[in-house]
Amino acid sequence: MQGVRDYLKYIKRGYTRPSHLTSIDVRNKRMKRVEGVKIIGALDMGMSKADFNKAVASAWAHVEWLGFDHWKAIRSITKTNAEAMRIEKSKGLISEGYDADMVFFKNDPSKNIRNLVFDPQHVIKGGEVIF
Numbered sequence: 001m002q003g004v005r006d007y008l009k010y011i012k013r014g015y016t017r018p019s020h021l022t023s024i025d026v027r028n029k030r031m032k033r034v035e036g037v038k039i040i041g042a043l044d045m046g047m048s049k050a051d052f053n054k055a056v057a058s059a060w061a062h063v064e065w066l067g068f069d070h071w072k073a074i075r076s077i078t079k080t081n082a083e084a085m086r087i088e089k090s091k092g093l094i095s096e097g098y099d100a101d102m103v104f105f106k107n108d109p110s111k112n113i114r115n116l117v118f119d120p121q122h123v124i125k126g127g128e129v130i131f
Contacts, residue, residue, distance in 0.1 A: 038076075038084070039068075039076055040080050040081045040084045041059055041077035041080075041081060056077075056118060058077055059073040059074060059076065059109075059113055060073075060113055060114060060116070062113075070111065070113045073113055074109060074116075078092050078093075079092040079093055100124055100126060100127035101126065102124045103122070104121045104123075105121060106121050
């Protein structure tokens with residue numbers, strides 16, 4: 001939970017204010033989603049002691065504090081992150097020709113974002129089961 005608390009401090013400092021205001025404008029239909037900024041999930045959001053396996057906290061915060069729906073939060077830590085890093089031609093989607101890196105969870109995170117947990121059931125990297 002420390003990562004989530006750090007993220008809240010980050011938001012309170014105003015670093016995501018333009019993104020947050022855009023989210024509110026989209027929700028209230030003052031602007032279209034395509035006109036707004038894309039919000040990605042990242043570990044540079046103020047979590048000073050975070051490991052990569054704590055990235056799920058970013059998706060939790062997107063749903064619980066920024067008002068994203070569950071699928072939008074999942075997209076923000078997969079497809080949108082890949083676009084931001086300019087690796088969208090090989091990562092971020094489950095599709096032919098993309099890297100076969102996947103994580104499987106016991107429960108469906110599209111139903112409840114808290115189903116994204118720190119200890120997944122299986123991990124596939126490069127097409128091979130590694131966990």
